[in-house]
Amino acid sequence: MKTKPQLQEKSKVIFSRKGMLDGFLKCIPLGLGVFVYGIVFGMLAVQAGMTPLQAQIMSLTVFAGASQLMALELWAPQLPVLALFLTTLAVNLRHLLMGAAMRDWLVHIPTGRSYFSLYFMTDESWALSVKEMASGKKDAGFLLGSGLCIYAFWNCATFVGSSTSFWMDRYLADPAVLGMDFAFTIVFIALLTFFWRGKAQIPVWMIAALTAWLAFMLFPGKWYIIIGGLAGGMAGALRNA
Amino acid sequence: MLENQDYQFAAAIVLMTAATYFTRAGGLFIISRVTPSPRIRAFLDHMPASILVAIIVPTLTGKGPAELISAGATMLAALYTRSLIIAMLTGIISVSMLRALVFT
Numbered sequence A: 001m002k003t004k005p006q007l008q009e010k011s012k013v014i015f016s017r018k019g020m021l022d023g024f025l026k027c028i029p030l031g032l033g034v035f036v037y038g039i040v041f042g043m044l045a046v047q048a049g050m051t052p053l054q055a056q057i058m059s060l061t062v063f064a065g066a067s068q069l070m071a072l073e074l075w076a077p078q079l080p081v082l083a084l085f086l087t088t089l090a091v092n093l094r095h096l097l098m099g100a101a102m103r104d105w106l107v108h109i110p111t112g113r114s115y116f117s118l119y120f121m122t123d124e125s126w127a128l129s130v131k132e133m134a135s136g137k138k139d140a141g142f143l144l145g146s147g148l149c150i151y152a153f154w155n156c157a158t159f160v161g162s163s164t165s166f167w168m169d170r171y172l173a174d175p176a177v178l179g180m181d182f183a184f185t186i187v188f189i190a191l192l193t194f195f196w197r198g199k200a201q202i203p204v205w206m207i208a209a210l211t212a213w214l215a216f217m218l219f220p221g222k223w224y225i226i227i228g229g230l231a232g233g234m235a236g237a238l239r240n241a
Numbered sequence B: 001m002l003e004n005q006d007y008q009f010a011a012a013i014v015l016m017t018a019a020t021y022f023t024r025a026g027g028l029f030i031i032s033r034v035t036p037s038p039r040i041r042a043f044l045d046h047m048p049a050s051i052l053v054a055i056i057v058p059t060l061t062g063k064g065p066a067e068l069i070s071a072g073a074t075m076l077a078a079l080y081t082r083s084l085i086i087a088m089l090t091g092i093i094s095v096s097m098l099r100a101l102v103f104t
Helices: A005-009 A017-026 A028-047 A052-061 A065-074 A081-092 A094-101 A111-119 A123-134 A141-163 A166-172 A180-193 A199-218 A223-240 B004-031 B038-060 B065-081 B084-102
Strands: none
Touching: A017 A028, A017 A123, A017 A141, A028 A052, A028 A065, A028 A123, A028 A141, A028 A180, A028 B084, A052 A065, A052 A141, A052 B004, A065 A081, A065 B004, A081 B004, A094 A123, A094 A223, A094 B004, A094 B038, A111 A141, A111 B004, A123 A141, A123 A180, A123 B038, A180 B038, A180 B065, A180 B084, A199 A223, A199 B038, A223 B038, B038 B065, B065 B084
């Protein structure tokens, strides 16, 4: 079972500090974007009734932007623990797909390293890493390095946001001024462009776009990411196999 | 002394961390235990770009010409320079300039 020809071809995958550093450095521009949202989280967390310490603990352990912001919606003197758990699970189900997509790197390095790296995987570091993997790079340390970069920015930002409202009032009240509200879209568009291989992809991407848009209109939360990703993957599988 | 609220907070953190880690690790756990058929491989090959498309689409709906032009400029910059940083700067600078100067 384990000795498939496909796997042997790709067994040159390594996991080095050089790869980690490369991932960390390349992720800094994305980290800056995360920083802005981290400040917003820190500030809103305190307003929602968390102490700065609690907000920091959450950023250090849960480490998931969308889930943490949604948790604030549910935050109350009597915590709805089960609702928090289920919401977090639903919001992050997309990471199941993203983790599976990192297969070509992660099945070839020691299991412990794979599962440690995955703890730090975010949308941003995943997108950067999967592009790196698709372009033929073989150093799986990149995923951990880029994840640690986002982790550092997210936690510093949580600290800044929860401990002071100064910056938000003065400079970040309107992120649109700096184009920061659109920065994530820009990053994901650039990364998507790197996946362009030719016109054969157009129908697959159209199906992903259409289903994602429909799901976005119909369902709350981030289900549209999972639904669009699955629909595009299935469209590709039907065309190619 | 730990109060009732502290226990609730601890329980919330433990469960939320378990939920995020389960989703992060679960995909690899499943996919490393099955031998992918060509069809599954094709599915996995097309999924990353599809996820990116899905992330992007709702952020563009209802957006004006400044955002759509910058999105196009970002794609062109990415396509021709193959550099993420140049593409990012192109997009962010063009969206803030277009908003400030043209589509105010």
